[in-house]
Amino acid sequence: MRTxxxxxxxxxxxxxxxxxxxxxVMRGQDQxxxxxxxxxxxxVGKPVPEYTTGDECLFCHRNEIGTxxxxxxxxxxxxxxxxxxxxxxxxxxxxxxxxSASKVSLLLGGKRFLRFAKPSQDYGKLELLSxxxxxxxxxxSGKLISPDNPLWDARTFADQCAGxxxxxxxxxxxxxxxxxxxxxxxxxxxxxxxxxxxxxxYLAKKKHDSAQVITSICAQCHIRTGKSKSTxxxxxxxxxxxxxxxxxxxxxxxSEGLARLNPAxxxxxxxxxxxxxxxxxxxxxxxxxxVHKQSTKKHRQMxxxxxxQHCHNPTGSKKVHKSYEVHSTTCQY
Ligand code: HEC
Ligand code: HEC
Ligand code: HEC
Ligand code: HEC
Ligand code: HEC
Ligand code: HEC
Numbered sequence: 001m002r003t004x005x006x007x008x009x010x011x012x013x014x015x016x017x018x019x020x021x022x023x024x025v026m027r028g029q030d031q032x033x034x035x036x037x038x039x040x041x042x043x044v045g046k047p048v049p050e051y052t053t054g055d056e057c058l059f060c061h062r063n064e065i066g067t068x069x070x071x072x073x074x075x076x077x078x079x080x081x082x083x084x085x086x087x088x089x090x091x092x093x094x095x096x097x098x099x100s101a102s103k104v105s106l107l108l109g110g111k112r113f114l115r116f117a118k119p120s121q122d123y124g125k126l127e128l129l130s131x132x133x134x135x136x137x138x139x140x141s142g143k144l145i146s147p148d149n150p151l152w153d154a155r156t157f158a159d160q161c162a163g164x165x166x167x168x169x170x171x172x173x174x175x176x177x178x179x180x181x182x183x184x185x186x187x188x189x190x191x192x193x194x195x196x197x198x199x200x201x202y203l204a205k206k207k208h209d210s211a212q213v214i215t216s217i218c219a220q221c222h223i224r225t226g227k228s229k230s231t232x233x234x235x236x237x238x239x240x241x242x243x244x245x246x247x248x249x250x251x252x253x254x255s256e257g258l259a260r261l262n263p264a265x266x267x268x269x270x271x272x273x274x275x276x277x278x279x280x281x282x283x284x285x286x287x288x289x290x291v292h293k294q295s296t297k298k299h300r301q302m303x304x305x306x307x308x309q310h311c312h313n314p315t316g317s318k319k320v321h322k323s324y325e326v327h328s329t330t331c332q333y
Pocket of ligand 6: 263264267296297299300301302303304305307308309310311312318319320321
């Protein structure tokens with residue numbers, strides 16, 4: 001009995017010593033893995049906040065934000081279908097599509113791929129047309145894909161798209177509160193007090209949000225390979241700025257998961273992994289992107305590292321950047 005417990009004690013001591021040695025090696029290689037779900041809280045199972053809408057925000061913020069917001073791609077991502085737009089003109093040209101064209105009232109995307117949509121009879125839902133439009137490089141003309149047998153689909157948008165292409169989706173009904181992406185998606189539920197003390201608004205200069213908070217905000221939509229644990233849907237469950245996205249949103253951060261992606265999605269996922277898994281907090285999306293000015297000028301000042309090679313050659317002028325194609329099974333293009 002005695003020898004047995006002594007033996008167990010020895011095995012335990014050896015095991016601990018082994019673990020410590022292992023940890024030293026890990027630290028030596030600067031490998032600090034952390035659990036992305038370990039901090040903060042979320043809004044899973046809680047009511048969707050009744051937030052202030054963009055029109056109200058812009059009443060006060062018309063000078064600095066109001067001037068660029070009308071052309072911001074986040075704002076235009078779902079927009080009124082202008083009859084003169086090249087996509088609408090192409091749709092009307094084919095006699096078989098004239099009936100569908102007359103029902104289209106919204107357009108989604110359009111830089112690489114454009115979807116036609118109309119509001120459904122249910123509140124906060126959209127129907128998508130099976131016929132899609134692909135612009136050529138100029139963006140001013142393009143072609144229709146699968147123009148035969150046009151069908152309206154009333155389920156897909158709510159079940160597979162809404163959380164990233166509309167604002168404040170109720171996880172139970174999958175209905176959205178607003179088409180396109182309102183201020184709420186990035187700044188959260190901004191209270192009136194913020195006008196006196198800007199610390200109350202996420203992404204305000206004075207708030208000094210942590211890298212993890214910033215990353216959760218952008219990653220809620222820009223990781224197109226994740227899944228909500230609680231709903232099983234490809235978009236987050238009731239995410240609100242300030243939450244830890246990764247308590248409920250499951251993502252493959254392995255090298256294999258990264259290698260499968262195109263350079264655009266890869267530079268996003270790699271940066272997210274660096275922040276939330278490897279604990280490197282010095283570079284976030286905002287080190288390189290200015291969202292309101294839609295500029296990546298800042299990125300030219302960044303220190304060279306391996307991530308530059310998604311778009312630049314390892315040596316030679318940075319004036320050269322690789323061209324790449326972007327596809328996403330989540331977005332069906
Ligand atoms: C996890 C969030 C997410 C989901 C879910 C999602 N999207 Fe997207 N989608 C995005 C993001 C982010 C972009 C912009 C990517 C970029 O430009 O690199 C995008 C881009 C697009 C574009 C191309 C815009 C353009 O012209 O370049 C289309 C079209 C699109 N999505 C349609 C859909 C449809 C249809 C669904 C549902 C079947 C869907 N998406 C589901 C996040 C999502
Ligand atoms: C896609 C995300 C996103 C959306 C949507 C968004 N913002 Fe911002 N906003 C940001 C980020 C990021 C910053 C911080 C800028 C920085 O630090 O680079 C910011 C900064 C600001 C600022 C501070 C001014 C400044 O130049 O730093 C104001 C005011 C603001 N946003 C208002 C709005 C309003 C009003 C809306 C809606 C009409 C809106 N934002 C929508 C991401 C967003
Ligand atoms: C009644 C007027 C008013 C409304 C409505 C309003 N704001 Fe503000 N907001 C202000 C004032 C005043 C400030 C502080 C001065 C400044 O920085 O512009 C401010 C500051 C901010 C900042 C921080 C700016 C910085 O320099 O860091 C953000 C972000 C912001 N507001 C976003 C929003 C968003 C998003 C909404 C809508 C949900 C909104 N505001 C609605 C008046 C308003
Ligand atoms: C609610 C979803 C959502 C959030 C939150 C969001 N984005 Fe986006 N973003 C999109 C979609 C969708 C598009 C593609 C819009 C289109 O072209 O139709 C996009 C486009 C972009 C683009 C390409 C636009 C361009 O001018 O080329 C950049 C860069 C970008 N987002 C950065 C960010 C950053 C940084 C954040 C965090 C501060 C953020 N986004 C937050 C959904 C989102
Ligand atoms: C090291 C700098 C850097 C970091 C960090 C970074 N980006 Fe980018 N990103 C860029 C540059 C540069 C481009 C290319 C812009 C262009 O094509 O004009 C780009 C392009 C994009 C695009 C458009 C891709 C396309 O072609 O459809 C999106 C969306 C985007 N970034 C989102 C993000 C998000 C979200 C994050 C944070 C998770 C992020 N980026 C982090 C530098 C960066
Ligand atoms: C997602 C693609 C992407 C990534 C990642 C990226 N770049 Fe760029 N880079 C571009 C594009 C597109 C341009 C041209 C537009 C611009 O300047 O924003 C560019 C331009 C530049 C320029 C200006 C070249 C000139 O003289 O005109 C520099 C410098 C630069 N990048 C450095 C970097 C560094 C350093 C990194 C890594 C930290 C990096 N880039 C990562 C796409 C990228």
